[in-house]
Amino acid sequence: MGEKRTVSLVVNGTAYEESVETRLTLADFLRHQLGLTGTHLGCEHGVCGACTVLVDGLSVRACLMLAVQAGGADITTVEGIAPSKDRLHPLQEAFRDNHGLQCGFCTPGMLTTLLEFLRNNPSPSEGEVREAISGNLCRCTGYQGIIDAALDAAERLRGQDATARPHGGESP
Amino acid sequence: MKPPPFTYHDPATVTEAIGLLASLDNAKLLAGGQSLMPMLNMRYAQPDHVIDLNRVEGLSAIREAGDGLEIGAMTRQREVEFSDDVERLCPLLHEAMPLVGHRQTRNRGTFGGSLAHFDSSAEIPTVCAALDAIVRVQGPGGARDIAFKDFAAGYLSTSMGLDEVLLSVQLPAWGAGHGFGFEEFARRHGDFAIVSAAALLEAGPDGRITRASLTLGGIGSAPLRMAPAEAALVGAPGSAETFAAAAETCRGIDALEDIHAPAVYRQHLAVVLSRRALEKAWSRMDADKGG
Incomplete structure (x- = not known):
């Protein structure tokens, strides 16, 4: 031991x-x-x-x-991302709606990475999203659904009160 | 995968860390862990003692010093990436930082850790070579400064003593209005560069280059300052022909050959990326400021 x-x-x-x-x-x-x-x-x-x-x-x-x-x-x-047991976070909803996952293995890492990224950059370009998830490998989706989900989530989060987001995190 | 068993130490001061390093056998310093942790997980490294620097006070800061910047060894790469002082005084470093690993590794990885690990294709050592950085280290006998040209000791090894801790790095700033350019080729954004090129230029009012620095990473066992190219640039007019000719001198480098690319491929990239970095640097010169 x-x-x-x-x-x-x-x-x-x-x-x-x-x-x-x-x-x-x-x-x-x-x-x-x-x-x-x-x-x-x-x-x-x-x-x-x-x-x-x-x-x-x-x-x-x-x-x-x-x-x-x-x-x-x-x-x-x-x-710890979802606001309650019966509700998904807008980022998770966007992943579901945009086919941002298939097997789901990479999804926890994608979600946590994008959560921080979208907090720092609430209106990213597609290129910026691709760069943000460059350190996360996905073997199912070809990434396109994930990119779509991230851009969709950014839009949903922009329409939401910033204080309703999960705890933690400071902008650089 | 798990790291092999080791005794964990988390000193609070540099003196304490040096004391541990000097007295323990087979000890390894742990900074941000983005290189050492993979080596531990894969058991390439099997230290008996790990000395964690994350609780040591005073090693994390970015401040103006002399005519440039001083960056503490434990400064997170993320802090360097988003620093206004770095963007203003060392724009070359500012441009290279987003290429250092990925968002998740920059949040944890440190400036000094990348230097101490000294992968020749890593961006931070390449920028330090381009800027003639000065590395401050401290051992049981006191602190000393190492000029960057003397810092490399071979592949993945530096001239730091086994009982020395990296404290900070001084980066002398170039003149206001100087041109800078960092270019690299990697298979995936954030991966180690197969080849990278860092260029710095200053010019006189007559449009002739007065000062030049060109460094290539990923091609040799350490970042290489291209003295023949620099000599060809100084005194020449800033033109496409000048930059193409200077870049061409990089083709003869004795290049690394590995699973990622044969030597001839790296030599080709050295020429192309050098030219692009020089042209980018030239296009950014602010003539009004004498750059």
Whole structure:
């Protein structure tokens, strides 16, 4: 058994105090210790973007961070995006309406990445969206549905009160 | 995949970090983790001790210093990307930053981490070579400055001592109105460049180039300053012929050959991207400011 430490952090609005092995990645911590399996692991070396979560509002690859480094952080995973159990976030609705997902493996990373991006850039061009998701691999959609969904979501979010968006995140 | 077991240290000061580095065997510094974490996950790196710099005070700042900028080693790449001071004083760096990895890796990755890892196709080392950066490091014996031309020690290795910590980087600014251009070719936006080119130009009122810097990344074991091209540029008029001739001198480089591209392909890119970077730099010169 490896060295352990205690970390206190907030995940999707819930405070946790957990003992973690120091070599445990944040991604494995979320999935195995907290049971939040919505964060997917594709490559586990920072290429595919499937494990992207928001750490203090910024999109981060959870496979490239240790759980012990997340002490004091406020984390949002895909499970924390929707405003309630029976309502989807406008970005999720836009993905459903525009065929932005097929198998769904890349979707959690796409959603968390785009959530941060659209907060910084509420009126992006198609090119800017393509660049924003350049670090997220999708093997089903050919990306077109995802681009359409992101542009549609931007429009929906522009029509919404900014304070109604999920917690966390500051503009640069 | 999991990192191999290690003992984790999270010092609060630089002195403490250096003390750990000097006293522990097989220890590795962890900055933003965007290079070291993949190496740990794949177990290319198997350190007995990981010294996390993320809680060390005072290593994260962007400030004006002398005639340029000083960037702290633990400054996140995102902060450099969105810094007004960087855009104003080091526009070349501002142009290159969005090409450094992806949004998610720039949110976590650090300026100094990229330099210490020293991948020759990474943008930050290439820009530092173009600007003649000065790297400040500190070890048990005190701090010292390393001129960037002396920083490279080979592929993925620098002239920093095993017990030294990178503190900050000084980037001397070029004259107001200077021209700059950064060009790269990668298979996917944000991937390591197969070849990149960074160009800086200043000119006199007669339209002749007075100062030139041309650097190629991704082609050798470290970013390469192209001295023959720079010599051909200074004193010449800024024209398509001048830039084409200067770029052509890059064809003879002893280029890397790997799974991504054969050497001859990189040599071709070196010529094309050098020319584009120089032309872009020239088109951005502000003659009114003497650039």
